Structure formats: C-alpha cells, structure tokens
Amino acid sequence: MKIILKNGRILDPSTDLDVIGNVIIEDEQIAEIGDDVEIEEDADEIIDCTGLWITPGLVDMHTHLREPGEDHKETIETGTQAAAAGGFTTIACMPNTTPPLDTPTLIDYILDKASAPGAGGVFVAPVGALTVKNLGEKVADIAALKKAGIVAVSDEGCPTQNALVMTRAMEFCQQLDLPIMAHCEEASLSEGGCMNEGPVSSLLGLKPMPRSAEEIMVMRNCLLALHTDCHVHIMRVSTWGAVEMVRQAKYLGARVTCETCPQYFALTDESMNDFDPNYKTTPPLRTPTDVDLIAQALADGTIDVIASDHSPHADYEVQVPFEEAPFGMVGLESCVGVTLTFLTHPGHLTPLETVRKLSTAPAQILRLEAGTLSPGETPVAQVTLIDPELEWTFDVNKTFSKGKNTPFHGEKLKGKAVWTLCGSEIYRDQSFDEKRSKVNL
C-alpha cells in the first residue's frame, strides 16, 4: 500500500521542518518527506493536501479511558475511537480507574484491549498508579509496572498529600528513569469547593477552591523534583502563580515540565453564571488574567504541552445540581479546534509551535516513539492532516466518545483534524472528501 500526501504544509517540530512539500507512505512507514520529493503516479492513493497541515500524529498525554470499572462513562474502544477522530495517534491513559492501575495484570488488560480489532487503532501508553490503590500511603511497585509497559506514574484524581510518600516515589522514579505526572492540589484548601475563588464564586454563592490550593502543591512538587532530580510533569496548570513556580523550577535546573488544557486558555469563571455543570473542572476555570498569562506561558515555552484531560461522564451523572456534579469535561475531539481557534489564529502560537505542544513535546516527555515524521523513527507511520481554515461547529452529539459533558458544544471553531493515519488510515472526516473533490475540480 502506497499513499502520497501531495503539496501540504509539512510541520515537523522534531526537526523544525516547516515547508510545502510531499510525504510518501509505503508499507505503513514514512518513506520520504520534504519539499524536493518527486512524485510518481503509481500510488494506491494520492491525497491533494493543498491548504492542509501534514503533522506527526498527535499525542495526548492525559486521557481518561475509564476502563476498568466505569465503562458507562467510556470504554477503551470508544475512547480510542474518539482519539483517532481528534487527530491523535497516541494517548496516555490515566490510572484512576476502578480498580486503579497499580498491578502489571491491569496494565496487560489495558494494552490487550487497546490493540483489539474494535478499538480506534491508536497506541495507548498506560500510566501507572503512584500509590497502592491510589490511597496516597504506600508507593506502588513501580518497577513491576514499568516492566509491564507503563510510561509514567501519576496520582491523577488522588493528589498525594504526604510529602514523604511523594519523595519516595520520586526517588524510585529517578532510578527507573520514569516521569511522574503530578496532580497538584492541596486538599485541605480545595475540599468541598467547586469553582475558582473570587467575585464570581461570591456572587453565585458556591464554595470556592482557592488558587493557592493548586500553587502550594505545584511549588512543593517542583522543590521535591529539584532535590530528587526526578522528572516531574505538572499536570494542567491553570493559574499565573503555578506558571511562575514552574518557571522558577526550570530556572533552578529542576527536571520539570508541564501541561495545560484547552479550557484554561479558552474559558474563565465568568462563563459559569448559569450553573452549568459542564463547566465544572478541577482545577477550576480561572480569571481572564490567568487565561492571558497561560497563553503567554505557552508562547514563551514555560508550558510545554497542551493535553486534553479528556474526562467523560455519563449524562445522568452531570444532570444534577452544580455542587453535586463530577469534575471534568471531554476533550479529545475538540482539542485541535479549540487550540487553533484560541491560540494559533489569534497569533499566540505559530503553527509549528502548536504542533510541538500537541505532538512532539508530549512524545519526548514520555519517551515515546512518536511525535516525528522522520523515516524510521516510529514503529509505524503516524500522520495527522489538519485543515487550519475549516470553520465548523462542535456538536457533541456527533462525537465518538460516550461522554457528552463539554462546555464547547455549539462552539464555532476554526481548524480541525480531518485525517488520521497510524500505520493505516484510522479516521477520515466527512468534510475531507467533499473539500478534496472541490479542490480537484
């Protein structure tokens, strides 16, 4: 099988390549790439990529697949299908399942299901639980989990309150050369809260989660990273103060990286006026100042990654009073559109830097063979085509994910992943062939 991607804008941050050119994919591998690649008309398919970005398959380092234990919210099958439709060819799945991913058997289970025929065809990189049963008390057998195939450990959903437990985990991970993905939340400050502390929470009379709940734990984990020399990845930074902590930690030489998520550069706590639980997330939506400074920190490189924090819930779980609703929103299928609309088109990020945050950087942080278009660097070719100018309305009823909980339903977006290849084609957008045939006329 030979596929030729012709005349697209090739954006490969792994080699800083940004040129108009061609990509030849042969026998599931990238054979040739560049602005001087000659095309012969012997391919099985030639795709005219005029106006499209040709990027390495996108990598989401923060997805909740909900299996095992909560397949009413999402399954590995539906979650990986959603990933493919969002342009992702690799996703890292979080360990706060039921039971938590704290044994090699559970890691085997995830890997088996992810490669089953009905799944979305993307690579799933499991993240192991940092402590036994996610209780925050005893560090899990991380060496055994690493042998089973985890790419990191995390306390996602169950932030480690005990600093000694976190220190021990960092010492183990430093020896094992595994990153820790840290959920930074000081529970004594955030407990019972459901939105950002400020004028809006006072107006609505909702119990707040102060920004210090996030920032104190970011600071603690950055300091522990500095002193243990462990690679710590700070998950979903949402405040300017947390950004400053990460900036200082990097300056001091700590092995710290961090991510943010689309809701933290696209939405503020002011959008919560109608008590819609789809806006409820942790950390909570912050202020316009935070949104501006998150965009700046993405541009200056302090924030390395844009991750979806795809957090599906069943309808009946979300259709309850705001205080009782669970935290989180789905994100895999809106991530590219929201990112291009709120960051790239307004000029905060160049196209190459956008792709770096969505593909190359997360691949490098998790040491994955992904995030590059260089021939021979990945087990199979992983390529996403993005139409940066496509204007569309995000309709959650047309998504693959079981979770329909999102504040972006009905949002007009500009930019979309329209074709995803992971070895073979795993997603082709409805708009794709319509628009291609128009181009060919």
Ligand SMILES: [Zn+2]
């Ligand atoms: Zn999460």
